[in-house]
Amino acid sequence: MSAVTTREQVFAWLEDVKDPEVPVLSVVELGVVRDATVSDDGSVAVTITPTYSGCPAMRVIEESIRDALLLRGAPRVTVATVFSPAWTTDWMPETARAKLEAYGIAPPGAVDPVGDLVPLQRAGTGPRCPFCKSPRTTRRSDFGSTACKALWVCEECTQPFEQFKAI
Template sequence: MVSTPPHSDAEDRQALLEHARAVLDQVCDPEIPVLTIRDIGILRDVAMDDDGTIEVVITPTYSGCPAMGMIAIEVELALAKAGIDAHRVSLRHSPPWTTDWISDDAREKLRAYGIAPPKKGSNSKRALFSDEVITCPKCGASDTEKISEFGSTACKALYRCRNCREPFDYFKCI
């Protein structure tokens, strides 16, 4: 008979924390379901308090983002379904979210989904004022025009490609 060595409390805590992180890596953004909250940079931290409570820190994409309530609920549901009952979700506004936090993989997922991803370097004047060429995510043409500063959500602008004539959202630089 082979016996397994006992786990230390520290090992058990680390395993629980890693399990919570793996669970949270599956929580999707409700407005862009091809992206997880980690992909988009909303998930800022997952830590464990001294009492074993998992703390999940999320940052809104902008202060009035209506999806944050739903994201907090989805985080709580995912943890509860995984058997992690001792948890809390904290909203952190500082530092403010920026499109630079969107992963490179997420930018490609956006493009494949039909949304033009934001350019990197959100602190540039060109990025902030949409003074740059936005490439069509459908056909790759750079001959595009802005139709409206606001698209399907406030964080996106509506564009149209002059080449394929298809409308598309552009995820604005913030």
């Protein structure tokens, strides 16, 4: 391969770098990769944004991106973190949502930015069960096994499942 690549090629390569906690999604689909620029000498500068402030996967993601691009022949790779605009699950494309559901994780609903702070009675409906597709699901916990997920249970097939939190 030639030493100098393109931004599009970098994004295509990064499709192979998966989220370590949700290995069905790439860091591009997740919305973590914000930008990439390629210099004349072929070195690549990638900009990423964290999902959650305390997400322990971010350092692994940063290293995986660097390793993947060095392996592809980039002579130098820098990964910088930006916070603005703040990451949101609204960026997740339909294709990624379908992958999540097929993997057994319900995709996030739309973010409600102006809702009541303490609603108690929550508006809207919960996710359908990613296994039997039943709409009869109950939230078990607002929080789950990782910072980005909540815990639900299906009343139809009794299967517990996780949902990507809308944030």
